[in-house]
Amino acid sequence: MKLAAEERRARVGGPPGEWDVIVVGGGTAGSVTGIASARLGARTLVVEALGFLGGTATGALVTPFMRNVAGGKELNRGLTDEIKARLRAQGDGAVDPDGNDNWFNPEGLKFVLEDLLLEAGGEVLYHTYFVGAVVKEGWIQAVEVHNKAGLSTLRAKVFVDATGDADLAVAAGAPFQAGDEDGHHQAMSLRFLLGNVNLDDLSRFLTEIGLPQPCPSFMHFAMAWGSGSPLEPLFQKAVTEGVLQKRDGDYFQAFTVPGRPGELAFNCPRIDTKFDDGTNPWQLSAAQVDGRRAIRRLLNFCRRYLPGCEESYLVAVAPLVGVRESRRIVGDYVVALDDILNCRMFPDSICRNHYPVDIHPVRGRGRRWDDLTGTPYSHPDAFHEIPYRALIPKRVNNLLVAGRCISATFEAQASIRIQPNCHTLGQAAGTAAAMAAQNGVGVRDVDVSELKRILREQGCVV
Ligand SMILES: Cc1cc2nc3c(=O)[nH]c(=O)nc-3n(C[C@H](O)[C@H](O)[C@H](O)COP(=O)(O)OP(=O)(O)OC[C@H]3O[C@@H](n4cnc5c(N)ncnc54)[C@H](O)[C@@H]3O)c2cc1C
Known part of the structure; x- marks a missing residue:
């Protein structure tokens, strides 16, 4: 017997109440978003299509973390440091003779992320696919998900899209870009x-x-x-x-x-x-x-x-194909190559980056670090900042985006996308989402100086 969608939803039953924050996608950015949000006391749910956290890092076997260093110092601290320390403690992380502590075992990372999320009081719903958004006048009311129980809706005050592909933002009506000026994406890999x-x-x-x-x-x-x-x-x-x-x-x-x-x-x-x-x-x-x-x-x-x-x-x-770049939201600020090359700073900065512009091209060779020599960014102490506004998709009031699909041009995304930056973007998104939910405001009304104060207190370099 075929049931109408509404009837199916009613049969499956609603979720137990309403969450403060729902994070869609539990990859590198999403799992850290969930941990950060739950640690601030927000009732937080991470919805993940697979049966484990880590996304590309674990499911696409993408290891190690790439180094993001300026002036000899790591730019991603906070939860990145905690994750690396946990990995080392369980024998799944290591420091090499040059002092690089970014080596890790993807299988071990699944355990670390799950432990950190659950210890923080966060909840996780595995084997569940986000399929649609219920939106009213620019506010997301609920997300529609599909799993073995059929279709259901999950409600929250604030949402974070950490799908890597901006699935939720696009479904909610946010504008996006994809690929380079000819619509070509970076090459995919199967590790x-x-x-x-x-x-x-x-x-x-x-x-x-x-x-x-x-x-x-x-x-x-x-x-x-x-x-x-x-x-x-x-x-x-x-x-x-x-x-x-x-x-x-x-x-x-x-x-x-x-x-x-x-x-x-x-x-x-x-x-x-x-x-x-x-x-x-x-x-x-x-x-x-x-x-x-x-x-x-x-x-x-x-x-x-x-x-x-x-x-x-x-x-x-790897069970997952490695996707370096797909859709990128158009947010309140779009980070561009020029911002990177000229080491641009922002009053609402929530992340610092000094990674090469690493384009894996589908045609010819990519433009890499070598091509950037002579620019301010090529100096070993240089970095640029990523503003909070790059996490806010246009046209939606209670949604943030974290990870590789934030608001950036094709070239800028090729520099920002590394996992340590996805951690830091997730930590900022989770903290801001919890603040918005607890204060009953949209994501544009989050007090950014308070957000930065909390992130600094948590060890982030902002
Ligand atoms: C081949 C390759 C090599 C790379 N090499 C390195 C490297 O060596 N070091 C480094 O630091 N970075 C590297 N990167 C970059 C980095 O790994 C990624 O940019 C980063 O992991 C992306 O994290 P994310 O959280 O934004 O997305 P993801 O990790 O892709 O997470 C997205 C999550 O959302 C889930 N999801 C997606 N859609 C839905 C949906 N509709 N419903 C429910 N869940 C959903 C997915 O299952 C996944 O778990 C590489 C990337 C690739 C592809």
Whole structure:
């Protein structure tokens, strides 16, 4: 028997009351948003499509955290520090000989984020997809979700969109941008883990060919055509011998992972550039197939050409395709490349960034840090700020956006999107959302100097 939507909702039953804050999406930004909001005493629910927190960091196996440092100091502190300390305490995080404490095990991160959220008093609803917004005169009344119980609505005073794709903001009528000026997105990747690697042998080999490794437990190596990597002749040979396709050398990168001895996490393959839209389910499906086929080739390549990998096996292919950039909201302020290059400061700043503009292009090579030399941003002490207004989508009064889909141009997003910034943006969004809910105001009426005072008290650099 087919039930009308209203009847189905009534049968499933409403949620137990109303939340102060509902966060849609429990990835890097969303889980931290939930923790920050719950810690301020707001009744907080995180709605997540998957069965764990961490999103791209855990489900797409994206490790390590990229370093965001100016003047020798980390710019992301607060909850980022707590997450890293918890990871180290459970053996899933580590500090390398250079003092870089950003190495982590994605599987361990799932536990850390969940513990922190639940300890703060936050609630989580897994295996639940956001599908629609109930909006009245610019105020979101409720979100419509779908899960094994069917359709239901969840009500809150304030909402945070941390879906990475701005699903809620767009459904609520907020304007957005997507891709570059031609509508092309950054390339997607399907990451994987390789096990039973003899890291001593591999480290020795890489050091011998001119890719020195600090030690076998902290390895990082990469190759892209034309980058001058000493691995290029090996790739060329593998292409000639039919083991690899030419495109497999467009981007190849691997890292060791703390807590997983003998394993490497690969930041590749890059998906066929025909498929670049992470909000198109048909393209995402094609990307999964294309990525898995490329992983089979790379597995063969590693076993046959890389000393130390002869007996290696595939531990896991990421369940999620890695989407670097999809939709970005148009907010009360749009962070632009010019703001970054000129190290722009804002009175309502809630995050500081000094990461290169890292475009993984679908055509040709990306514009990276090298191209920015001579700008104020290239100075090692430089950083730019991100204003609170970049989290506020136009046309909606009780919604903030956190993570990779905040209000920024294509180029600016390519610098901002790294996980430590997503933490800090989430901490600001969660704190501001709780303040708005508790004071009964919209997100534009949050006292920003009070918000910054609280964030500073929590250790954030603002
Ligand atoms: C291939 C790749 C490599 C990268 N390399 C690095 C790196 O080495 N280091 C680094 O720091 N950063 C790296 N980045 C960038 C960084 O990982 C991401 O920008 C960041 O993780 C995005 O976090 P987020 O919270 O905004 O989104 P996500 O982590 O993608 O979280 C979104 C969450 O929302 C959920 N969701 C989405 N839609 C819905 C819905 N409708 N209903 C319910 N839930 C929903 C998803 O399941 C997910 O959990 C990389 C990114 C990619 C793709």
